[in-house]
Amino acid sequence: MSGYGTTAADDPPLQTAVWRLRSRGCWVDAAALLEPHAKHDAEAALHRAALLIERCLYTEQGWTDAEDALRTAEALARDDEARGAAACERGQLGYASTLLGVRDRADEARAALGRAAALLAPGAPGRPLLDFRRGLIAQNLAHSAQSARAAFRRAHAGATAHGQTLLLSCTWRHLASLALREGELAEARHGFAESLRIREELGYLVGTAPALASLAETEPEPEATRLRAEAARLYRLLDGVPTWLASQLSPPAAAV
Structure with missing residues (x-):
């Protein structure tokens, strides 16, 4: 569905509208479109919760709303x-809370992902996202x-097998960040460039500034300065979202 990061021409209008709002960092508005359906439909409830959790990670706000939405999704499953x-x-909610220093919920996050691993079949569509989030905990916690x-x-x-394009941009990004830390500059540059390309093609505006800043880490001058300037422009356009990017527009940037 487009709300999860695809832009198929035959997507339902609601999902297309949700994706367009999400891609511009308008998570509350996107969640509001799903709210009437989320009261009785498990998939809509989960989608709404995911949007509000993503808002927490990008803005460091809305924790109570995300928790309430997630409890509704859990009850409907x-x-x-x-x-x-x-x-x-x-x-993911526990990871975001821990990473951003709101409250240490690392044990809760690990336990929840362990439950997910027990419930999701190896070939289930949700498995790649689970693997990615386990990678985030391993990398950052x-x-x-x-x-x-x-x-x-x-x-x-x-993500490749299931055609999960936005997730693929995230895996490219984080594999590149690991390569960069190990001094594999060419591998890192390729991964960051692929991540940026996908986000630009999808129109995922809120994730484009971090991708630009990360690619800048691997480029020589004057290209690095140009990429950071473009990241800063998008950051201002989105009113300072993601919040954690401000301190990373000159130093390294790879958190989401």
Whole structure:
């Protein structure tokens, strides 16, 4: 569905509208479009919760709204796939809270992702996202590059197989960040460039500034300065979202 990061011409109008709002960082407006359906439809409830959790990660605001939406999604889940997807979002909320220093919920995040792994079949569409989020915890909370790389590679392969294009941009980005830390400049440049290309093609504006800033880390001058200037322009256009990017427009930038 377009709300999850595709732009197929035959997408339902609601999903297209949700994606357009999400891609511009208008998560509250996007969630409002889903709210009437989220009261009784498990998929809509989960989608709404995911939007509000993403808002937390990008803006450091809206934690109570995200928690309430997630509880609704959890209550509506009726099968293992829905329960696993809800547990994956529970893990993401705990990860975001811990990463941004709001409250340490690392144990909750790991437990939730463990539940998701038990509920989602190996070939389930939700499995690549689960692998990616396990990689985030390994990379940014456990600081285990080896575990993170293995999880991101599984997520990358799964996203490719399932046609999950936006997730693919994220796996490219994080594999590139690991390569950069190990001094593999050419590999890092390629990964960041692929991530940026996908985000620009999808029109994922809110994720484009971080992608530009990351690519700038691998480019010589004057290209690096040009990329950072473009990232700063988009950052101002989106009223300072993502919040964590401000301090990283000159230093390295790779958090989402």
